[in-house]
Structure formats: structure tokens, C-alpha cells
Amino acid sequence: MATSDKEIVKEIPRKSERFSDWYTAVLLKSDMVDYSPVRGCMVVRPYGWAIWEGIQSWLDREFKKTGHQNAAFPLFVPESYLKKEAEHVEGFAPQVAWVTHGGDDELGERLAVRPTSEAIIMPMYAKWIQSYRDLPLLILQWGSVVRWEKATRLFLRTTEFFWHEGHTAHQTQQEADDECRLILDIYKRLLEDVLAIPVLTGRKTDSEKFAGADWTYTLEALMPDGQAIQAGTSHFLGQNFAKAFDVKFLDRDNTEKYVWTTSWAVTTRLIGSLVMQHGDNRGLALPPRIAPVQVVIVPIRHEQTPAVLARARALAASLGEGVRVKVDDRDEFTPGWKFNDWEMRGVPLRVELGPKDLDKNQCIFAARDGEGGKRAVSLDGFAAAVVAELDAIQARMYARAKSYLEAHVVTPRSLDEAIEMIKERQGFVRVPMSKDQRAEEALRDASGGSPRVVTDEPAAGACLVTGAPAEMIVYYARAY
RNA sequence: CGGGGCGUAGCGCAGCUCGGCAGCGCGUCUGCUUUGGGAGCAGAAGGCCGCCGGUUCAAAUCCGGCCGCCCCGACCA
Structure with a gap:
């Protein structure tokens, strides 16, 4: 871009020099999150939550296509339930938050605030599953969990975090493992096709697998500081939880068998990965498919030239429902200020429209990823040009991240x-x-x-x- | 949980050594002029100086405790 970013984006440290400070500043300045009065817990503000909603809606479509259903299970897990699977409780015990009182009365049994929900879901599955005809059972829930952390970082590790957790039960080992791989593939497409974050996939070693799993599939991305981040996991739980919670079914051969279960999750940590992967010294940079605002139209001198604003609105409308577009008609900021503001917030494509452009029946495209520079685009065929540009930006961002990964x-x-x-x-x-x-x-x-x-x-x-x-x-x- | 740093106006900071009217820049509000890469001038508003306690005639400043955040390490999505 034309101007040096050092002068333009104040108060954001350079990504290459102070990566951690840069990361925190970008999240706060872009209004994605804020700190809360509760230690280790953050507030996800509307702009950050919109990204999570994008992830949710994409995954929701995929999960429903593959026969999964949403449900909701309790926030609390009685201590005796949490303890039923030995390896599981051992893995999570140090991080559990406990509820000991209801009002002024001490509880007879402590309640864990769920660190994950196997221990409250499996007993329900035991009730619901009688026959092989009840299988597979494919349920997930969207919610949050709590893990008491010693050191927290925005999105990457917070005491409470948001996620979905899938919990499925199957008739055979093969079927359960197939489920794990199916989910891993959905996650991989989310990461690579939507978030433009390339990943390595495979299994965890035994020492790194989920507490209570036989094996864990994982997706690992590489951040620009050379550190890996676990982007999602899919656990093959074997019959460990089935045995611990007595989840049995009567098979075709008229014998009683334990079900085979899986669990899988991605969390709001993905948003942290997204920010680190694509952001730069000017702030956030969001791939078009996940950006809450994909296109911002900045009208120039629209107060003196009402036709500019009218045309900007008409252009926005011409994009239809398929494109998330915003016309920045605020009169309290200059165009230059708005350019920097939207770049800092990561909007993939900016369209500038002024009186001179109207005379020439054109507008100016400026792509956030910086490789396109500014170029004039005819207003004839505007919508198609926008869609093509967004696709090009998405492809460039993925390609750049991919070549970084391959080089490292x-x-x-x-x-x-x-x-x-x-x-x-x-x-x-x-x-x-x-x-x-x-x-x-x-x-x-x-x-x-x-x-x-x-x-x-x-x-x-x-x-x-x-x-x-x-x-x-x-x-x-x-x-x- | 260890080591280091920070907490003063919405944001970024100075003031703290050496106790004595709480300041600067940006933002906000009003008005006018401006508007193609963070506009200009004039005026104005805005503070439990993180919290609690102590020392003192007097504490943002000194002492003790607590809370929170950041960075670097050890454990975890």
C-alpha cells in the first residue's frame, strides 16, 4: 500500500517485533474482545462474536448434513459422575471449578462446572440407548466450559471458553472411528476453506491424547512466530466411557454390548489463530468467507455530492444477500480515517466512490491483503467484480498461509x-x-x-x- | 505457579527518586472552516491517581497487604 504502516496505524506494535503485544493490541483495538472483572475471563464483543457466529453457522450446516443434532446438557457435573472414568478425572481434576453451595446451604455433593461434558452426557446415553436400532446417536451441544487456568491469554487460553462438543455413540469400533475421521475432515475444511488456515492432520501421541480416549485426531496450524496451535480435536473414546457409565445396547445377535463413543470439539481459540495467522502491522486481516463485513463502501465528499451516497447505497443493495456489505456514511470521519479504521478491523475489500469516479462510471477497489493495490473498476458489472475480488482475496490469503506452512x-x-x-x-x-x-x-x-x-x-x-x-x-x- | 513489568480522564502516557492545587497528547462536546490515506482554528466538559490499611499537618508520590493485566518460563483447547 502507498503509505508506510508505521505512520498510519498508531498504538499497534509491529507484528514482527513484539508478537504477543501486537496480538493483544489488535484484539482490543478492533473491538473484538475486552477484559472482564473476572480473572482469566474475557468478554467477546459483537465484532468478535460475529466471527464465532460465522464459524457456528458454517459448521451447523455441515453437522446437519451429516445427520447430527443439537441439544443442551447441564452446566454442572456431580462429582461422583466426573469420577467414573478414572483416566478422565485424573486428566481434568487440576482444572475443575467446584460449586459447593446453593445459596447459603452447603451441597451434599460438590458440582463441577463442566470442563467437558462426557460425564454428564454418557449417563443420559445409557438411558436412551437400548438397541442397535438406537445407534448411531449423533448429538452435539454449543456452549461454554470452564477450565481453571494458571496463565490466560485472550482467545488462546481463557478460564471460560466457548465451543461445541460432539458426543456420538456407535454400534461398532469401525463406525466410531469413521465418525472421528468424518469430523476431522469437516474441521479441516473449516480451517482451510473458510478460515484460510492450512493445517497438518493426524493423531496425537499417547502422551498428548485426550484424557480417557484411546486415540485423538488433531489439526495443527503454525502461527507466524513459529509456534504450533491445536486447532481442533476428534477423540476415539473406544468403550472406555461406555463401560464407566454402563452404556449398553442389544445387538442384532441378541447379545448385550457396550457402545463405541467419540467426542470432538473446536473452540473460540480458532479466532485467536485466525488473528495471528492473517493479521499484520495494520491490524486484523480477515478472509472474506469469515469476515463479518466483507466489503465496505466509503463514499467520498458525499455531503457535498448527494449522488455519491445514493449511488453507494444502490451499489451495496445490488450485491444482494450473498455479500456482507456496509456503506460507511459517517460524517464525523474523513475518508482517510475510515480507510485506516476498516483496515485495522480486517475488512477484506474496500470500495472507494467519489464524485470523480461517478463522472467516469467507476469506483476504486482496495484489497486488504495488500497485493491488489488500488485499481479502478467499472460500475457496470460491479456485483460480479466484487464477488470475483473476494474469491481472489480468499485464495491469496490461503496460498500465502500455505506457503508459509510448507516453508516451515x-x-x-x-x-x-x-x-x-x-x-x-x-x-x-x-x-x-x-x-x-x-x-x-x-x-x-x-x-x-x-x-x-x-x-x-x-x-x-x-x-x-x-x-x-x-x-x-x-x-x-x-x-x- | 516462579521471574520481570505495569495499573493516573474513554485511549496512550508524564508526574512518584526528593510528599505540598492532578497534568500532557489523542478522543469526546459546541461553533466555523474542511473531506481521494488518521483535517484546521477557537472554546468546553471529563479524575474514588486499581482496592484496603498504615505513616504524616499533608499521600498519585513513602510503607504493608490485596486485586487485575502484560511479558518471559514451568503445566493445559
């Missing part, structure tokens, strides 16, 4: 090199390893990173840590 998957030749690469946050460090838990721990301890994902690519050669035959490819990174 690095392959070490030795253990020492792997440790250095992880420490230096070079990205996803690709390590052939044996399945020996001690190898995993050794690299974790030495590097300060963690195993993020095991892809399904075949392993060859020797384990980089132990020298034994490699059995899997593990991608290590420092992580959020």
Missing part, C-alpha cells in the same frame, strides 16, 4: 539439529521416531517443544532419538 516444515538430520530447530521455533520439526515413550519424552525435555501430530505417512530409517527402527513420523514444535 523442517527436517533435521540429527537429534541435536532437531532440538535446535524446536528451540528456535523454526516450525514443525519432522522427526522419525520409534514408539518408545522414552524417546518422545527425551526429545520433549531436551527441546521444550512437544509432539504435535503423527501423520499417516510411512516411517523409514532410524528413530532420531534412540536409533531403533522408526515407526512413525512425529512433528514437534513449541505450542500454544
Whole structure:
């Protein structure tokens, strides 16, 4: 863009120099969130929530297409229920918030504020499932959960966070695993096609899997500071919860069997990833498919030239329901101020329209991702030009993120090199390893990173840590 | 949870060492002039100086405690 961003966007630190400060400033200045009086809890303001609504509505369509139904389960989990699955309670116990009183009366049994809802949903499934004809049961709920965190960061880790959690029960192991993969694919399309965040997908190592799961599928993105972020998970729970909560069904062969269950989630953390992935020194940059405002039309000198504003409104209307457009007719700001303001808020496409443009039957397009510069576009065929531009911006943003990811998957030749690469946050460090838990721990301890994902690519050669035959490819990174 | 930093007008900050009328810039309000990359002039409003306690004639300033936020580490979506 024409002007140096240093002069234009005040009060936002440079992304490359002070990444954490930049991140916080962008969220606050764009009015996405604010701090609340409650420690570790944030307020999601309308602009931030609109992004979440975009994620919700896209996922809702996909979930319904695949036969899932929404429902709502209690916020509270009686302590005795939470304790039924041993590994599960052990994993979550340190982070549980407890309700001990109702009014002035001490409760007979403490209630956990749900850190996740398996323990309150499974007992219901036990009631509802009698026969194989009741399966599969495909339910999710949208809501929030609470995990008591020691250190919090806006969107990335807060005490309360918003998510959906899917909980399904199936007749066979295969069917449950297929469900996990189906969900993983939906998440992958959400991340890549909508949010323009490329991901690596695969499984977690045993040490990183969900507490109570047999295995966990994960999506891992790479942020511009070289740190990985878990973008979503899909857990194959085997029969662990079925056994703990006695969820059985009578199969075709007239024998009683435990169901196979899954659970899966993405959270408002995705919004944090979105901001980090695409933002720049000027503030937010949102991919068109998720931007609450996709196009802003800034009329120039419209107070002196009423025809400008009238035409701006007509153009906005011509875009129809399919495009989220706003005409910025505020008279208290100059055009230049509005340009900066909307750029800071990440609006993908700005259209400038002034008296000179009207004379020439044109307007000016300025794409937020900066690669288009400014260009004149004829008002004939305006709507089609806008749609094409939004598609182009979406594609460019994904391509840029994708090439960043690809450039930051690095392959070490030795253990020492792997440790250095992880420490230096070079990205996803690709390590052939044996399945020996001690190898995993050794690299974790030495590097300060963690195993993020095991892809399904075949392993060859020797384990980089132990020298034994490699059995899997593990991608290590420092992580959020 | 450790180490470091911060908390003063809506926002960004100065003042604190060395106690003595609470300031600056931006924003807000009024008016006029302006409007193609954060406009100009003039006037005005706006404060439990994070909270609680202590020292003192007097506390934003010194002392103690607490709360919150940020950064860097250890644990977690």
C-alpha cells in the first residue's frame, strides 16, 4: 500500500517485533474482545462474536448434513459422575471449578462446572440407548466450559471458553472411528476453506491424547512466530466411557454390548489463530468467507455530492444477500480515517466512490491483503467484480498461509539439529521416531517443544532419538 | 505457579527518586472552516491517581497487604 504502516496505524506494535503485544493490541483495538472483572475471563464483543457466529453457522450446516443434532446438557457435573472414568478425572481434576453451595446451604455433593461434558452426557446415553436400532446417536451441544487456568491469554487460553462438543455413540469400533475421521475432515475444511488456515492432520501421541480416549485426531496450524496451535480435536473414546457409565445396547445377535463413543470439539481459540495467522502491522486481516463485513463502501465528499451516497447505497443493495456489505456514511470521519479504521478491523475489500469516479462510471477497489493495490473498476458489472475480488482475496490469503506452512516444515538430520530447530521455533520439526515413550519424552525435555501430530505417512530409517527402527513420523514444535 | 513489568480522564502516557492545587497528547462536546490515506482554528466538559490499611499537618508520590493485566518460563483447547 502507498503509505508506510508505521505512520498510519498508531498504538499497534509491529507484528514482527513484539508478537504477543501486537496480538493483544489488535484484539482490543478492533473491538473484538475486552477484559472482564473476572480473572482469566474475557468478554467477546459483537465484532468478535460475529466471527464465532460465522464459524457456528458454517459448521451447523455441515453437522446437519451429516445427520447430527443439537441439544443442551447441564452446566454442572456431580462429582461422583466426573469420577467414573478414572483416566478422565485424573486428566481434568487440576482444572475443575467446584460449586459447593446453593445459596447459603452447603451441597451434599460438590458440582463441577463442566470442563467437558462426557460425564454428564454418557449417563443420559445409557438411558436412551437400548438397541442397535438406537445407534448411531449423533448429538452435539454449543456452549461454554470452564477450565481453571494458571496463565490466560485472550482467545488462546481463557478460564471460560466457548465451543461445541460432539458426543456420538456407535454400534461398532469401525463406525466410531469413521465418525472421528468424518469430523476431522469437516474441521479441516473449516480451517482451510473458510478460515484460510492450512493445517497438518493426524493423531496425537499417547502422551498428548485426550484424557480417557484411546486415540485423538488433531489439526495443527503454525502461527507466524513459529509456534504450533491445536486447532481442533476428534477423540476415539473406544468403550472406555461406555463401560464407566454402563452404556449398553442389544445387538442384532441378541447379545448385550457396550457402545463405541467419540467426542470432538473446536473452540473460540480458532479466532485467536485466525488473528495471528492473517493479521499484520495494520491490524486484523480477515478472509472474506469469515469476515463479518466483507466489503465496505466509503463514499467520498458525499455531503457535498448527494449522488455519491445514493449511488453507494444502490451499489451495496445490488450485491444482494450473498455479500456482507456496509456503506460507511459517517460524517464525523474523513475518508482517510475510515480507510485506516476498516483496515485495522480486517475488512477484506474496500470500495472507494467519489464524485470523480461517478463522472467516469467507476469506483476504486482496495484489497486488504495488500497485493491488489488500488485499481479502478467499472460500475457496470460491479456485483460480479466484487464477488470475483473476494474469491481472489480468499485464495491469496490461503496460498500465502500455505506457503508459509510448507516453508516451515523442517527436517533435521540429527537429534541435536532437531532440538535446535524446536528451540528456535523454526516450525514443525519432522522427526522419525520409534514408539518408545522414552524417546518422545527425551526429545520433549531436551527441546521444550512437544509432539504435535503423527501423520499417516510411512516411517523409514532410524528413530532420531534412540536409533531403533522408526515407526512413525512425529512433528514437534513449541505450542500454544 | 516462579521471574520481570505495569495499573493516573474513554485511549496512550508524564508526574512518584526528593510528599505540598492532578497534568500532557489523542478522543469526546459546541461553533466555523474542511473531506481521494488518521483535517484546521477557537472554546468546553471529563479524575474514588486499581482496592484496603498504615505513616504524616499533608499521600498519585513513602510503607504493608490485596486485586487485575502484560511479558518471559514451568503445566493445559
